[in-house]
Amino acid sequence: MTRKEFLSLLGVGGASLVVSACIGGCSKAENTTAPSGIDLNLDLNTTYSSLKTKGNFETLKEGIVVAYGLDGKYYAVQVSCPHGEGGRIQYNQSLQKFRCDNHTEQNFTTEGVSNNARTSSNLKTYTCTLNGSILNVKG
Numbered sequence: 001m002t003r004k005e006f007l008s009l010l011g012v013g014g015a016s017l018v019v020s021a022c023i024g025g026c027s028k029a030e031n032t033t034a035p036s037g038i039d040l041n042l043d044l045n046t047t048y049s050s051l052k053t054k055g056n057f058e059t060l061k062e063g064i065v066v067a068y069g070l071d072g073k074y075y076a077v078q079v080s081c082p083h084g085e086g087g088r089i090q091y092n093q094s095l096q097k098f099r100c101d102n103h104t105e106q107n108f109t110t111e112g113v114s115n116n117a118r119t120s121s122n123l124k125t126y127t128c129t130l131n132g133s134i135l136n137v138k139g
């Protein structure tokens with residue numbers, strides 16, 4: 001009996017074998033790298049006008065999340081969660097902290113310090129400087 005005949009007896013096609021093998025073994029480590037060499041100018045009067053409202057945040061394609069905290073200060077941290085399971089960092093208004101969207105018990109102060117729920121790694125932070133309506137994010 002050939003392999004193909006054996007599999008057809010079981011009612012299992014080759015493609016489903018590949019899929020089931022990948023479910024158990026194809027997981028890959030998520031990128032947790034924090035961007036560096038960042039120097040961005042965000043125009044709060046146009047593209048990033050949502051950042052004029054306290055409690056809002058924007059996720060930038062550069063891999064950074066910028067928040068206008070309820071305390072009236074701007075904060076920026078890396079988007080990729082250092083826990084490494086695909087979480088993205090968001091600003092949570094009620095906590096007034098950054099929080100992972102994958103494991104929501106994991107949060108970080110606005111200074112990027114972990115609460116150690118899932119990871120002890122802190123977030124990389126970026127300096128935010130407001131010049132008129134331009135918010136510079138650097139780090």
Ligand code: FES
Pocket residue numbers: 081082083084085086087088100101102103106118119
């Ligand atoms: S992926 Fe963020 S805490 Fe697990």
